[in-house]
Amino acid sequence: MLQDYLFPETVNEAVSFLQDHEGQARIIAGGTDLMLDIPEGKIETNYLVDISRIPELREITMKDDLIYIGAAVTHNQVASSELIQKNAAALAQAAGYVGSHQIRNAGTVVGNVCNAQPAADAAVALVALGATAEITTPAGQEYVPVEKMYAGVGRSTIDSTSQLVTRVSFPVAQKNQGTAFVRLHQRNALALPMLNVAVMVTLENGRFLWARICMAPVGPGPMRTLGAEEVLKGAEITPEVIEKAAQAVLEHANPRDSALRGSKEYRTSVLPVLVRRALGQAVVDAGGPSN
Amino acid sequence: MSLKILKFTLNGDPIEIAISPDEMLIDVLRDKLELTGTKKGCGKGECGACTVIMNGEAVNSCLVPAMKASCAVVETIEGVGSTDEFHPVQETFMDMGAIQCGFCTPGMIMSAKALLDRNTDPTSKEIKKSLAGNICRCTGYVKIKKAVQAAAEKMREKQ
Amino acid sequence: MKEYKVIGKSVRRLDAVEKATGTAGFTSDMKLPGMLYGKVLRSPHPHARIVSIDTSEAEKLPGVKAVATHKNTSRELFNTSATMTFTVPPMQPVLDQYIFDNVVRYVGDEVAAVAATSEKIAEAALKLIKVEYELLPTVYDPKEAMTTEAPVIHQCEMKNVPGEVIQIPFGDVEKGFAESDVIVEKEYKLPVVKQAQMETQAAVAQVSLDGKITVWCTTQTPHPTKMILAKLFSVPESKVRVLNPPYIGGGFGVRIGCSAKAEPIAVALSMLAKKPVKVVYSREEDFIASDTRHAGYVSVKLGAKKDGTFHAMHLKATLNGGAYCSFSVETPGVLGCMGLAVYRVPNQFYYGHSAYTNTTPAGAMRGFGNPQAMYAIESTVDMMAEKLGIDPLELRLKNIMQVGDPWVLPYKCGSTGLAECIEKGAKSIGWENRGKLNKPGAKKLRGIGMGVGTHVSNAWPFCGDYDNAYVTIQQDGSVHLASGVPDMGTGTSTTLPQLTAEVVGVSLDRVSMTLADTASTPFDIGSHASRALYAAGTAVVEAARDARRQVLEYAADLFKVAPERLVLEDSVIFPAGQTAGDDCAGSPVCTIGGKERKSITLKELAYDAHQRNKQFIGVGRIVPENAPPWHAHFAEVEVDTELCQVRVLRVAAVHDVGKAIHPVICEGQIEGGVLQGIGYALSEEIKYDDRGRQLENSFHKYMLPTADDVPEIETGLVEAHEPSGPFGAKGVGECGLVPTAPAITNAIYNATGIWFCEIPVTEEKMFRALKEKAGKTV
Ligand code: FES
């Protein structure tokens, strides 16, 4: 049962509190997911360690060609950040789709990743951006690709009773790079995605230099589709190539039958459409041709 | 469970109240402080009836641990306008048919106010996005959106 | 035309200030001294017998003050809906529920309840109640429920059919089809949808030590609810007071009668605990354990002559009534009557009923069977138009009901502005562009469709309907109105005072209203059936006229003229032909306060009367007729054939409301209804899993439209004077929902060439349909 609610002032203070309380204390940021799980008994903890007031975690910064998003930065801050819009349109768009305006004002992008929902919008975008998470423990810092933070459906590799993801980072976009995020949902707010897709492309001389395509929920977490990425590598930017890549994603995609959010068959059939549309947008974002 | 002292600013007044750390802001407001203007439509962040403004941002008070309000500035519907001078959003809601049963209204007004506090010239898309977390089952939102637009205009005129 | 001073004007609603400031009173906000909190234990099984129930551990938990089960509560059979109080003989109301029973019939059915000093303790106590269930066989589909293999859910004359089958013959339908040149026949499948009003079911009950019961609650029908509770708890009705406090966070039919079981459970717990008890349903409880709209099957067979004249129609409905009857007898009745009332068809037949299943009970929801009927009929009419090669709009104009036409209803069709609604709506949507919206090869297809309909303006003949009101002139000449009807958001607390002010002859700010309180208002059957303005309003007009008559009679004595010669306007009384303050020698004067006066204010007169021991109390007692409102809806949609998604771009909704007493309120009713109709057509649905559990049980899962999903909605009002309504007004509350779904599905057909005979048209259904179509064309 919850005994105390704390506001540490530094990251160190937060992680040492976790360490001192050996699994009885847990990190809270926005709390928009956690505060549903605790009353339902899905999660029990004695102490909530609120990191939302630690100054260094509240910032979006750029340093040495990397953009950093602190653990206390909310979805709306990301969605409305010019820096993010310019360098990672996919992430700004993804963050703008989460829940509702109120939820985006409280919930954080890093929390979206740590909560490990299979189709977490921000996480899908971060994987496409090739983002890395900085994990702080009393022993120091570790760096893990966001892509590797899923341990199973709804399970994160992060243990919020002993670890704190302090920030995520990804490279500043080059001129020839572009990203996009598309989402299929039953209504425009307060809805989980039936499918979401984020892509990042790098173009050169009318060709794809490389691309990253991430989609969900087609597996336990956001999923890269290497076969489709391979199709694009070095290929000319044409509708045919894009279509071929879009079809290739099906090799990896394994959406479930969901009584609430569409059958496997339906989702499988529309996934390439989303990938195609996302690639088209990303090409435009990278300064490539629109068609 | 030991009680904690929660201090915050509520509608301009300093508040100091003993709560248990697992209480949610909505319950402290409604049950302890008897400010029942903030409504509970779902208790799960899915309807916006409980919307309050915390440090300038609209949030679902049913998802906010009350402790998160410590040292914060919180505004509820009770702190918006007065019968001497209603807030422009209240005025336009009242006069343009944006209120039917009234159960969504306080939350809706808080969301609209939070938007207009920062931007008195929102696009219709911004209005939609800002209000999409507030379910209204009565009005079809048509008159609500118009009322927010009209309130924005009033506020621009005043500036 | 007479110039009105108060009605017809969109004044600021009288409840606006309270609602805009958060000070309006709702049941869920109430707190009484010593109040306990009630929580309900619900069945996890769709059908089971309770073998044993042990509440001893729960009772021991500190803070628990009462535990109620079938063992210690009323064994009176009842029906949570108001049907049990106003079913018209020879029909008999179906009484098939106890507060708690030893059999549970759907997931969410009430098993026990706890009253404790806090909600948390009450919830903890629920977990300590041990229940042993013996599972029983289940059925979820109404057609299956009527087969011999299906389990019996309640003993009925016809297997699992509550009440009786409604049959409405009109002309000779067999002959009609034989004489028809073209026949179209289709069956439609309808989903379970939910009112999803914003305030969940709630009640606060206080039982005084001398046995009087007071219940503040969310009911749409305080007086009938009082009758239900009196019977259930064997207390004289005079000792039961039911009231709204005074507002309700929406209704849309979900609480015509009790607010699910919030009132009975709160009263039962309060009797046991001898303390006030508050029961507020969680959103999940509201979703799974309070009435839904009837799902089921509606089939239409329509026959027409070559020239498009409709000649025969057979309409059939098999509705899913869920686990308890609620309004499952009346709903198929309204479905049939409304379905048969829109078009002039000389030969018609309707056959309809509900069937019990192990799902959440179905009851009243905005439109009450009519949206089900009109989705089916309006789809069929479009199919007929296509078969005949006639424009669907023309086909409708040719066949719609006209004033004085014979029809199935026992009241007259006294007015219709439907043709005008159709014309205006067509113009607004750009009907002439229909069929010209798509470029060849486009992946996003646009289409335009329409639907029309009618409805009622009160509840008779589907149940008893009469109404009463008091209009009392206060000693200072201000006016008090008492009406039993609630305001669940539809504006009655504004429009009824508007009627009062207009009739008495005072400004609106001189009128106040007490509403929805059985202790201080006369009997009224509640806010439903689009009746509050029409039926309660008729009583209010009657009471206001009575009060005015008394005022003028009193004044006539003073002026020494016949009362008919006097005018009462803006709270001033003066002889006709003379305006207040006129110096007109020789005209009648009255002597008041020793002075001769040519006019006198209502304030002075009322005080004069007061000093002579008299008050003016107007009483209205009426039995309303009924009247058809009419409406035509047009929708433009865009179908993304790649993603299989439908988006509504625009809706034009034009309604014949009789006289619009408050035009903005009328529009608001329509807009709200339209959006619910869009949800009905495209996204809203509660499905069940194989264990009888409701899959959509929260706002997050139940896909009602948000502010970011609203298309352009253009409303138009047509005012075809209705002789039987107050100032010519008729109902409007439910109408916006009625023809919306078919306007959308017809537009989808126009875009894609696919008829959808099952709603909602979800992505999944569109995907299957497009696939099937592609399969056919290859
Ligand atoms: S009550 Fe908080 S969002 Fe519904």
Ligand code: FES
């Ligand atoms: S006015 Fe009733 S829910 Fe919005």
